[in-house]
Amino acid sequence: MSVKKVNLSHIKPYGDQMDDGAVQLSFTLPVSNGPRAREAARQLVSSMGFSEVQIVFSEDLGDDFTFFVVYGRTEKFVDYDSIKALGVESPKMDMEQVDEYISTNVRRPVTIVGATIGTDAHTVGLDSILNMKGFHGDSGLERYKMFKVYNLGSQVAPTELAKKVRDVNADVVLVSQVVTQRNIHIKHLTELVDVLEAEGMRDKVLLIAGGPRITHELAVELGYDAGFGAGTMPSDVASYIASEMAKRTQ
């Protein structure tokens, strides 16, 4: 007996064998539990393109709501070979390599200003990129010899950030956004780009956004040079800054 091999032009979810297309779902419908509710859930999931739909669990949440756990098989697939993901691409270096690379290729210290902008008060993410202590044993940018870091903290207005960028003649701007409810992060991030553009500063800086719901793709779409998401290490950001600054120096 042979095992079916993956076909990269045709990949599907793997449950317990290749290409079974198994998917688990859970959701709530605003009706009370019973055969009719379960049938409604089944039909809904079928209409999403799933076959062999099984309602494995349903429970009344009271007040006309029912929670479902559902399994189904999808017939859909994607062609993995043709997929391109937009990501930050820079050779990964450690702290010493970054410092070394900057002294040879940029030949001066790089000035960085960081802030969490708008009404967002979350600082832990930005601090773990900037503070000496860093993140999970990876030192923060303040510890790098070739970085001069200004951490403005949270709830900073875009205009205030722009002013600091001008005052210290920053090369790099790091912005954090954690709260994403009702797309408030998009509003804040857009505001900052607008301010920088209005003041003729956008092209003079390397502009980077970060936060748990930020992707590189989103950041680029909003007019940033790069975006970093959940689990980012300070050295990821440092490596990117080093190679971009080197390119800009040439």
Add this chain to the structure above:
Amino acid sequence: MNKKIPHLDLDENLVRRARELAKDVTDDVQRFIDAKSTTSVERTVARLYGIDGIDAEGVPLPNVVVDDVKNGGGIDRGIAYWIANGCVAKSMTPQELAEAIGRREFSLMDLPPQNEGIVAEKIDEMTRSAVKRIAEVREMRDRMLEELGDPPQPYLYVIVATGNIYEDVVQARAAVKEGADIVAVIRSTAQSLLDYVPYGATTEGYGGTYATQENFKIMRRALDEVQQEVGRYVRLTNYASGLCMPEISAMGALEGLDFLLNDSMYGILFRNINMIRTFVDQYTSRLISAYSHITINTGEDNYIKTSDPIDRAHTVTTSQLINEQFALKSYMKPKYMGIGHAFEIDPDVPNGFLYEIAHAMLTRELFPEATPKYMPPTRHMTGNIFKGYAMNTLYNLVSIMTGQSIQLLGMLTEAVHTPFLQDRYLAISNAKYVFNNAKNIGGEIVFKRDGFIQKRANEVLENAVKLLEHVKEVGLISAIEEGTFGDIARKRDEGKGGDGVFSKGEDYYNPILESMVDELRGERV
């Protein structure tokens, strides 16, 4: 405490020493507090005299009245006198008076001083009726609680945060049907920095909707209805923090809230609110809570979101002791003190579970008469909701084992979004499962002498005493300037709302607070 819980051999002398130090530290600050008042304290008095609503520009009338007197230079006498004088001069009720000032018809400061005896009588009459109103609400809630029955501890506490009060009602009702004992309505991002309380029902906000008196009323009514359906008393929570701390306590007292998040230092540390403003405001705010039998929830869980939960565990203990002393100064009974702490240790730390037990036991034993408020894992929750669910199970286990009182249920989607309806249901099922399955576990456990848990709890206590000694030496205000709590440093003269603090004049008078203090003091004797 009727529940059987395991016992820690804490060094009795250290416990006593810790309390004495915390008392000394807060005595020092209380001297400051007693000499000052704030615009929000005065607006609280205005509210309790029945002033509510907004003027044509949307400014709340309590602000209109207090600003009128402040701009006229008379605020150091306290707002009570000016309102009473105005009522007598114009033969108006406080509300009519406020509305007229809102229409810019006159200023309280321009009215001639009325006969002193008549004004004094007016003040007495207004004060009696204000205090009576609160007492009536309190008695009604106490009666309801007795009739419907107080659910067993740990209480299941959930939050609703849709940003729309009417949608919040839908989710709160469902949560109660699923078994929630306490519903907290999260308020909108940045409300704490507004120097007024928004007015009316609200259907917007980020991360929650506004704390307004009308929203309190809408949610209280909905819970009163559903608690009859489920046959158990349901508690309502909101936030008395930020620049309007005492006003929110007054609104909570009037609308029958049961819990208020209320910390003596949170605003300073996490919202950069002026220190003196916060200390003065928390005193009035807690007096009202103590008088109204509202349980306060302190915010120590926050320190270990920004600093390390093991290395800085003693800062939690230190702050708990400080919060307790401030609450006692407001004549609060221990059973209304929801002393805060949290399960926040990195899940990768070996024996993290043992540390959590030691820390939770320490809180339980240091505050045997209080109702500790235990907070769930948040900072190490990730998009792996399945692992998150497992972490919440351990959290629930620590709680039932160590006899916590208020269990803010962890959400498996903590790192993703504010809770979905089903997240709350899953959280409640997890807690019910663990609390039932391990119901009497506490009574079966004896901690090993010199074992990890005993040693760790004593170590944290020792470190807390050392820290309190330092805080006593430099003073609480300087300790905050040094970044003692949550690794956050704040300067004494900085922060928002400092302009609302003023020194009481020689003829300062706050009859509402005085009459509450008199009554509470009487009870204590």
